[in-house]
Amino acid sequence: MNDLNQxxxxxxxxxxxxxYRYFxxxxxxxYEITGWAKNRDDGGVEIIASGTxxxxxxxxxxxxxxxxFSEVVDIQIKRIEEKNIYHSFTIKY
Structure with missing residues (x-):
């Protein structure tokens, strides 16, 4: 399990x-990714993704x-050191 990154x-x-969140x-x-996706107030989508x-x-x-139907302009990605355990990938509201 410790080969998982977030x-x-x-x-x-x-x-x-x-x-986009459903996509x-x-x-x-x-891809066997767990975590979540939610809309941001600034019009973007925030995602936490855990996997290999x-x-x-x-x-x-x-x-x-x-x-x-979407048009992606930019993606910012940061690796998270403190990992949370997720058992599925959910959409947050």
């Missing part, structure tokens, strides 16, 4: 009201692409 991701662009959740399940480096890289690549 990322704090902020996605900006046209990513609210376009199903992120589907991709998280696909390989799966996190695949997940981030999908997040960069976005779904057909």
């Amino acid at each position: 990322l704090h991701i902020i996605v900006s662009g046209s990513v609210q009201g376009v199903g 992120a959740q589907m991709k998280a399940v696909q 480096d390989h799966h996190l890289n695949q997940f981030v690549n999908e997040l960069r692409e976005g779904n057909p």
